[in-house]
Amino acid sequence: MLILTEKPSVAAAFAAALGVPRKGPVWENADHCIVNALGHLLEDFSPEDYDPALKKWTMATLPIVPEAVRYKPIEKTAEQLEVVRKCFRSWGNGSFLLATDAEREGEIIGAEIMDYVGFRGHAGAKRFWVSEALTPEVILAGIEAANPLSEYSSYRKQGFARQHADWLVGMNLTRLVSLKCGRTLHVGRVQTAVLGAVHERDKSIDCFIREKYVEVTATLMGEVGTFSVKLVNADNAEFPSRFPPGAYLPGKVDAARDTMRTGTVREIERERKIVQPPKLYNLTSLQKDAHKIYSYPPEMTLELVQTLYEKHKCLSYPRTPSRVMGDGNVELVKNIFGKLCEAFAGEAEGCDPEAISPGNKRLFNPAELRDHHALVPLDVPRENLSAEAGNVYMLVLRSFFRVLKPPHVYNSVRIKMEVSGFLFAGSGIEVLHDGWKAFADSGGDGDEPEGREDFSGIEWNKSYPVESVNAEERETEPRKRHTFASLLSLMENPRDGDGRHLVGLGTPATRGTILRKLVDRGYLATKGKSVMLSDDGKFLMDNIGGNERLSEFFSVPETTKWEERLQADTSAFIDGIRDFVRLAVAGSEMGTRIRQKIPLGKCPLCGEGVYEGGKSYYCGNYRGDEPCKFTVWKEICGAKVSDADVQTLLAGKKTGVRKCRSAKSGKEFNAAFALAEGRVEFVFDNSAHSKPENEGAGL
Numbered sequence: 001m002l003i004l005t006e007k008p009s010v011a012a013a014f015a016a017a018l019g020v021p022r023k024g025p026v027w028e029n030a031d032h033c034i035v036n037a038l039g040h041l042l043e044d045f046s047p048e049d050y051d052p053a054l055k056k057w058t059m060a061t062l063p064i065v066p067e068a069v070r071y072k073p074i075e076k077t078a079e080q081l082e083v084v085r086k087c088f089r090s091w092g093n094g095s096f097l098l099a100t101d102a103e104r105e106g107e108i109i110g111a112e113i114m115d116y117v118g119f120r121g122h123a124g125a126k127r128f129w130v131s132e133a134l135t136p137e138v139i140l141a142g143i144e145a146a147n148p149l150s151e152y153s154s155y156r157k158q159g160f161a162r163q164h165a166d167w168l169v170g171m172n173l174t175r176l177v178s179l180k181c182g183r184t185l186h187v188g189r190v191q192t193a194v195l196g197a198v199h200e201r202d203k204s205i206d207c208f209i210r211e212k213y214v215e216v217t218a219t220l221m222g223e224v225g226t227f228s229v230k231l232v233n234a235d236n237a238e239f240p241s242r243f244p245p246g247a248y249l250p251g252k253v254d255a256a257r258d259t260m261r262t263g264t265v266r267e268i269e270r271e272r273k274i275v276q277p278p279k280l281y282n283l284t285s286l287q288k289d290a291h292k293i294y295s296y297p298p299e300m301t302l303e304l305v306q307t308l309y310e311k312h313k314c315l316s317y318p319r320t321p322s323r324v325m326g327d328g329n330v331e332l333v334k335n336i337f338g339k340l341c342e343a344f345a346g347e348a349e350g351c352d353p354e355a356i357s358p359g360n361k362r363l364f365n366p367a368e369l370r371d372h373h374a375l376v377p378l379d380v381p382r383e384n385l386s387a388e389a390g391n392v393y394m395l396v397l398r399s400f401f402r403v404l405k406p407p408h409v410y411n412s413v414r415i416k417m418e419v420s421g422f423l424f425a426g427s428g429i430e431v432l433h434d435g436w437k438a439f440a441d442s443g444g445d446g447d448e449p450e451g452r453e454d455f456s457g458i459e460w461n462k463s464y465p466v467e468s469v470n471a472e473e474r475e476t477e478p479r480k481r482h483t484f485a486s487l488l489s490l491m492e493n494p495r496d497g498d499g500r501h502l503v504g505l506g507t508p509a510t511r512g513t514i515l516r517k518l519v520d521r522g523y524l525a526t527k528g529k530s531v532m533l534s535d536d537g538k539f540l541m542d543n544i545g546g547n548e549r550l551s552e553f554f555s556v557p558e559t560t561k562w563e564e565r566l567q568a569d570t571s572a573f574i575d576g577i578r579d580f581v582r583l584a585v586a587g588s589e590m591g592t593r594i595r596q597k598i599p600l601g602k603c604p605l606c607g608e609g610v611y612e613g614g615k616s617y618y619c620g621n622y623r624g625d626e627p628c629k630f631t632v633w634k635e636i637c638g639a640k641v642s643d644a645d646v647q648t649l650l651a652g653k654k655t656g657v658r659k660c661r662s663a664k665s666g667k668e669f670n671a672a673f674a675l676a677e678g679r680v681e682f683v684f685d686n687s688a689h690s691k692p693e694n695e696g697a698g699l
Contacts, residue, residue, distance in 0.1 A: 002091035003034045003128075004084065006100040006109055009310050010134060011036035014099065017136035025083045033091045037100065041081040042071040042112045044167050059179055063172050063585040065578050069164040071112055081116075088117040096121055098149055099128035103319045103371060105509050107152055108159035125149035131320065131372040132332075133313035133379070161570040165189060165562070165577040169553065172581045177544055185540050186521055189553060189562070190505050191514050195523055195533070196554030197490055199541045201482050202533050208478035213242040214250050216471045218417075218424050220263050220464040223457030229263070229417050229426035240425070250471045256420055262463040263419040270430065275408040276362055277436040279323040280374035281399050283508035284492045286318075286392070288485040294391055295529060297656065298484055298512025304392045305375070312389075314379045315396055319509040320372035324365040327358050329373055336378060337404070340397070343380045347397060350439055351404040363403055376400050405436035413455040419466060428453030481530040484515055494556045502560035503567070522612070525644035526656075534643060535598050549584050600643055601650030605630045605678045610650060617646045630678050637661055641673070649675045654683050 005011040011034050014020075015027035020034055027034040047054035047064050049072060054061050073081050096119070100106035114122075126146035132138045166189050173187035216231035230241035231253060243250050281289075286305065290296040296304075305318040325333060333356050341348045358364050377397045385393060411430040416423060429452045458464075482490075491505040491514075506514050515531075518524040523537035533541065544550040552558045566573040599609025600617065606628045608621040619628040632649065634641050637660035645655045654674040660682075661668050671682040 001032050001095045001097055002087060003032060003097045003099055004087075004110060004113065005034065005036045006039065006106055007310070008036045008038070010099065013134045013136075014139055017134075017139040025080070026087060033087050035084050035087040036080075037084065037109055037113060038077045038080050040109055040112070041074060041077050041084065042116055043074050044163065045070045045072055047171055057175050057179060059176075062176060063581045064175075065168065065172075065581060069160065069167060071116060081113075084113060085117045088119055092117070092119055092121060096125040096149075097128055097143065097146060098125060101319065102129040102131070102317060103509060104155050104159055104507055105319075107155040108163065111156045111159065122149055127152050131317040133309060133316065135313060157570045158566055161566055161574055164574055165566075168577050168581050172585060173550065173553070176585055177540070177550070181539070181543050185536070185543075187540075187544075187550075187553070188517075190559065191518055192553045193505060193556050193559035194487060194491065194514060195518060195537060195540070196551075197487070197556050198482050198524060198531060198533055199537070199554070201479065205478045205481060210475045210477075212245050212473060212475055213239075214245055214247060214471055214473050215241050216243070216250050216253055216469065218260070218263060218419055218469045219467045220417075221467055222455070222464055224454060226467060227426070227428060227453045227455060227458070229415065229424040232416075232423045232425050234423075245473060253422060253469065254471055256422075257469050260420045260422075260466045260469050263417040263424065263466055264463045265415055265458060265460050266418050267414075267416040268458065268460045269414045270411040272432075273410050273412050275410070275435070275437075277402045277405050277407065278399065279362055280325070280376060280403055281396055282320050282323045282374060283318055284321075284488050284511060285323065286375060286395060287512060288488050289395055290392060291483065291485045291488075291529070293395070294388075295656075296388065296392075297516065298488060299516050300388070300657075301392060302509070302512050303659075304389045305396075308381075308385075308389060308393055312381050312383065312385065314377060314381045314393065316374075316376050316378055317372050318375055319507075320375055321370045321504075321508050322368065322372055323374050324361075324368045325363055325373045325376075326366050326369050327364050330356060330358060330364060333363070333376070336376060336400070339379065340377060340400075344397060344401070347401045350406070350436070351401050352406060353404070355404045402436055402439075405439065406433070408435035408437040409433040411455075413458065415455065415458060419469075426453055426455075428455035430454075430456045430458075481532050483529045483531055485529075487515060487531065488512075490556070494560055496557045502557060503563040505556065505559060505563070519644060520640040520642050522643045525642075525647070536643070549587050552580070600646050603628055603630045603678075604650065604675055610646065612643055612646075617641075617643070632680055636673065636680060637663060639673075645673065649673065649680070 003011075003014055005014060011027060014034050015022065018032055018034075020027040020029050020032045025035075045066075047061075049070070050064070050066050054064060098110045098114075100110040113119075125148070127149045128142050128146050129152075130138055130142040169189040170187065174185065177187050178184045217228050218231070219226050219228050231243075231250070232240050233243050233249070234240070236242055283302065283305070287296075287298040287301045290301040291298065302318065305315060308315040309318050334353075337348075337351070337353065337356060341351075355363065375396055377393065377400055381390075381393060409432040411432060412427070413430050414425070414427045416425045418424075431454075488511055491511045492508075494502040494505060496502055505511075515524070518537075519526065521536075522534055523540065524531055525534040525537075526532075541554070544554075562573065562577070565576060599611055599620065601610050602608070603610050603619040603621065606619060606621050608619050608624075608628060610617055610630070610632075611620055615634055617632040617634070619630040621628040632641060632646055639658035639660045641655075648655050652675070654672045657670050657672050659668060660671055669684075671684050673680050674683050675681070
């Protein structure tokens, strides 16, 4: 049997399970040949690969619409592709098992290779598809249960269609927009829709007009502590506690403040609420929480959870869209619970083992299961984890125990009170049972609003002493800027203007990469956890955001319509993309606009402006009488440096942590960047894995 895996570590795990020895670049005996890819071994043709004349960017060469997408070897992995090809030549006529990662991207990696090497044995081929960590037992059971490869043909068809569509849109619109604007501006099918969503949010904030208002609050002593209610403005139905500045009524309240000794409850309404514990994580929800709690970028979380799955074998398959388990996973969950309870007794406190049953639809729900079950811990880590990996592991562990805890039950309480003839109102909660919220580090995304008043024990027609009455002038606030967490939510569950759920943008595995590309290409800037358009992002939007044809891919609802067409009919989808590209090029009426260079900040050496160049960021005084040599390269030890990073450095701050590769040893390490005396230096954390041996500072 020939077995193709996506990574060397997975091939080694298969070899260990099957007892197959290593022979050079493969694992081979009389019965098996196990060979690995290195992720994608092939890439799309460039336009000039179809026609050398297309190497030059001109309007006359557009549109570029090949009838079929073609692939070529990736130069740096061409040697491994040849190893794979030889294995198919020797073993391709026998049985074949595709064991690339069990998701859409893994299916495409395998399909590209099979097409390239001319594999024709699809009818008898099998597909390895499991969620558990790849222990020998899981691998052997997965091989035994492998389904025919033909059952996964829709993944392959849709995957190739997406690739072709992304190529057509990216190559044509990037050239079109760049030629019109006089500089390279990348336009992508999904990336641009995300950029458009950030633009809409930024625009709403920039155009927001703050309005002042007055809010009168009475604080009273209740049964369990103080609680607050607000003065009612009968003329303001939308915001009944807001009064215009200088309004007569708040002034009258202020004059009567000395008489406000007690408040009496005239109306009270209670509604029982049950908040179930949050569901298990999928990759996107884990990335959101890791960003909210630890400020980890989405790609970093994916890398950490992938390591916990592949290397440490203590988490299930991470690239899952599901937040539930299947009915067939009941025994798996029972085994996990039994294994982890002893090691993590504190986290397991309050769990109900009886919740591990098919009747618990928040945990076991085949109707909501897609591709893989939810992300769950499988074992106690057998070796020390880095601080970052440990944090991610504990998030998943706590989510597993949390879903087995009882619900949080409370009353939603609304009251109206009379205070010296004035009507006040408020809403709050009355906790009946803490449930899962009683435990430390409960976290999660339950639907109980935060910051609600505690109305426990408040009774109708009862009077409570007034502690204070205050009138405060406030301002209306715009919506908050997007964060990586909110953008991940938007990509996973987009909605149209009517609130209707739309098809998601990207996949769990690609969403973090999409956001990272928008930052690396200089379209998005970050400030703390906030994400906003950079100058380049604004320039791109100013140039094509108003173009009716091109702006179609700046709209999330319009982009999701393409996804719906793809799922309905791949051939019609591709034909529609080709037509769109042709019409976009033919109908473009964009005027040529050149962006004036705007300094990113002041040079720390001479005080002149720092600008973006082709390969570096440089001081504008580089040609002066006394030339300044301040430079920050756009790539440092393999890590991209964006204009937002340079702005951070010039402000005297350090960047976020990046994955780098030592030029001396070739080893990977994690470091932030900071400026010291006009030079970029590494900033390492205290963990032993972060700094490579003999890696110098000062770049």
